[in-house]
Amino acid sequence: MVTNAYRLFLNRLCQSCPLKTQCALFNKFAEDQERISLESTSLNHSDIQTIDNNLNVSSLQHCFLCIDILHRYTSDEFMQQIKQTAQTATSDFQSFCVNLSLPLNLLIRHAYLTKFLTNFVGECNEKDLPIIKDQWRNLMIDRLEEVLHRPYQIDSPFEINITFDFSGEKEELESLRRFRYADNPKLAKSNANEGFTRQAVTTILNDLTFEDFEQYYKPAINGKTTCTISALHDSVYVAGRYNKYSRTLSQTPWVIDGIRKAETSVEELIALPISKLVNAKDYVFLSSGREDVDVRTLGRGRPFVIEFRHPSRILYLPEEFVTAQHDINTLTKDVRVRDLQQVTKEESNQIKEGEEEKTKCYEALCYTETQIDQTELDQRLASVPNPIVIEQKTPIRVLHRRTVMTRQRSITELSATVIDPYHFRLLLTTQAGTYVKEFVHGDFGRTKPNLTMILDRFVDILELDVLAVNIDFPPSLKNETDENEKDILCDMNGK
């Protein structure tokens, strides 16, 4: 069946389509049109008639080569739509970039045009045809800069996505399928649900000749073009340090099968008040390590970063975070936040950097069933090497969600103060990733050496506090001079 869709190149309304006017070969063809007799090609008259009739009947006439992208979608009206979408997504973006997505059948049409021109005018390659995306940008970018009052920057954190869909795309890709499996109808059946990727389409098009096009390609004349505009700004990052004064609060929300098991969490107590300031679709809470539910975090606190995704506002004054920090600290006595500030994405990576090397300081309240005095305590602790290297098999209490392995960790400071003959406070500084509870009681001897071995008696842990997380991030804010005093008070009285 002869299609001669190329008729559509000639009979379209958009004689002024840049794809034609910017293409030297096509211009030459248009000039020669009068002289070349198209009737000399083996065309069936009635077929031409049918195509022509369909062209007239079709209500939504579109440019065959650019499906209106360079016409309707370069209008002032469309520009206003882009402006609207952009400003609704993020009100204060500082620059923008545009990403265009086109339907795959345009590849077919362009390949067809190159084959046609090669056949009737002269050698025509892909690079002889103007590129739709470039043409669109030429027509639109400067005007967009004016309308949005912001510069176009290719690496802008604010991306406007414009996706063009064509209702006849699938139908035209079917032509390719028919060509591909022409000799192999069985294979066609087994690959019935095959989806076409850009790569796949390009590969198949390389093998088609003009005659193949004529035989197999049937353009979707009545196809309609639609467009979806969306805009997305890079995330806003907010960092700080938190203290945890409760022994019944988990860091992340505790939800099982959709049912909430605990009232709230450290993450929510911190992120929810901030999310009233930073309006965004959702957030991700990251911290430099984590403590158990029954462990307090004292001292300067643990660094955290919250990534707010799809923010509707990206510029903030430092004072706004001071207020948010104050809100968090007055709303709850279980958590305290300091040094709350906006940071860049690069800066936020510091929170996970050097995870293995960082150290933490702990204080553990321990008891024993065999009396011990300060002298013996000092003696025994002094007898171990400094640093002491321990080997910990994955603790049984986390074994259900951690890999089975043995971890080597070092403890650089170890000292203790007796409270009474059966209780003492242990102070220790450990490498990140050390399970302190297991170091004290030994976890059935699976952590070695452990405190029961060092003190040569049964020891167990009653309470654990994190005194310091030794990371220099985020930077301390200047107005925190009276924070140190507050620290000591809070640590002692549990806020």
Added chain:
Amino acid sequence: MSLAKRIKYPSVIERYYTKYYCKNVHNELNNDTLVLVHSNRICVLMLSERHPVIEKSLKIDSIESLASVNLSMSGKSKRGADYVQPNKLLYRIKCENNQNFTICASIKGRLVEVNDEIIKTPSLLQQKAQGEGYLAIFIPSLKDGENNLNSLMTEQDYNVSKQSS
């Protein structure tokens, strides 16, 4: 804050585990094992406190290992580890007077650890039966975690049954 002197605090086992017992493992009389079930469903296998090796302080000549963990085990879900049945042979404890005890898994689950220390130091079984003398560690599926309990005895029932024997 002042603390009272000798308070009886709950031990690690009491804090995290529930005790279950399996009697006459491998059909050997009094060859009872203790299964510590952690709140996260992981099971630690030990000898029962009433096992003759402990109660009668039998002299242990040697312990033979009959099973090992699959070395291809990897990842959080312990892929590759053997999922064993309760009758999976783990150890043979050889005592004086030709008294031998064969220890089996006693439960269904992934075998993720066997305790090599007891091979080197058999006395651990007697001195640290509920500590360093543990036998093996298993991770049952969520379903088996529950079903295992049906074939084991609770601490209370076990103690009652041992009194009458």
